[in-house]
Amino acid sequence: MKNEQFSIQFKHVVKKFGDTTVLNDVDFGIIQNKITTVLGFSGAGKTTLMKHILGLTMPTSGDVEVLGTCINKIGELELREFRRNFGMVFQYAALFDFLTSFENVAFPLREFTKLTEAEITEKVMNLLESVGISKEAAARLPSELSGGMRKRVGLARGLALDPHIMLYDEPTSGLDPITTHMVYDLMRETHYSNVHHGFTSVIISHDIHATLKYSDYVVFMENGQVVEHLDVESFKKSENPVIRRFLEL
Numbered sequence: 001m002k003n004e005q006f007s008i009q010f011k012h013v014v015k016k017f018g019d020t021t022v023l024n025d026v027d028f029g030i031i032q033n034k035i036t037t038v039l040g041f042s043g044a045g046k047t048t049l050m051k052h053i054l055g056l057t058m059p060t061s062g063d064v065e066v067l068g069t070c071i072n073k074i075g076e077l078e079l080r081e082f083r084r085n086f087g088m089v090f091q092y093a094a095l096f097d098f099l100t101s102f103e104n105v106a107f108p109l110r111e112f113t114k115l116t117e118a119e120i121t122e123k124v125m126n127l128l129e130s131v132g133i134s135k136e137a138a139a140r141l142p143s144e145l146s147g148g149m150r151k152r153v154g155l156a157r158g159l160a161l162d163p164h165i166m167l168y169d170e171p172t173s174g175l176d177p178i179t180t181h182m183v184y185d186l187m188r189e190t191h192y193s194n195v196h197h198g199f200t201s202v203i204i205s206h207d208i209h210a211t212l213k214y215s216d217y218v219v220f221m222e223n224g225q226v227v228e229h230l231d232v233e234s235f236k237k238s239e240n241p242v243i244r245r246f247l248e249l
């Protein structure tokens, strides 16, 4: 794999919290225009890995390069601006519970752009429509939506600033299997309708079946290390006993 194919690169990243090593010489690249899923048991270091991509956590040693920028070497202001490249969808959708769906999606646009009110309305309604949220649901508060709808609003909000990288930390936890597949379909559709301007999706998941169906690459973490990084077909055939156990669940 040539360097320029990577949109995110971990270069010998070590992360320690006190005496505990949470990332232990992580050294690999995430391929641009593909969907990569990070799998591994609880505590393996998946969320910590993702926080390094966002520059929310800095490595103890090593470097994290995102879209050609070494993000552990830039200042706080530059980093804030740089984060516009990312869209994030977290485990519990993390919507503002006092704002309607519409206002949740409008929030990053009000915060980070100089769009007019009319432009914001048009953009937000388009985003909500693209994730299947009706006009009526746009006016509701998160507490008045189902779990699947909240995830979709979260996805629309993550896409508001036209990111180049989407990060999802367990985007379907707590959803029934059918809704889970609908959300995955939407993530994949979103991904492939954006690759023309360079787009990378990174998903942390515990859902092995959805991962095998919807991802292009799989990163398997164990004890703070990336033990496998394979395309899905090779991953299915991996003879690593830990992965076999995971696949046979």
Ligand SMILES: Nc1ncnc2c1ncn2[C@@H]1O[C@H](COP(=O)(O)OP(=O)(O)OP(=O)(O)O)[C@@H](O)[C@H]1O
Residues within 6 Å of the ligand: 017, 022, 040, 041, 042, 043, 044, 045, 046, 047, 048, 049
């Ligand atoms: N801020 C922190 N301070 C101390 N230890 C931390 C901190 N953040 C994470 N850890 C530790 O790092 C390890 C990896 O945590 P992480 O959240 O990355 O795991 P994970 O793979 O996302 O697990 P899960 O599947 O349960 O979400 C855990 O042992 C955790 O306790």
Ligand SMILES: [Mg+2]
Residues within 6 Å of the ligand: 046, 047, 048
């Ligand atoms: Mg986690």
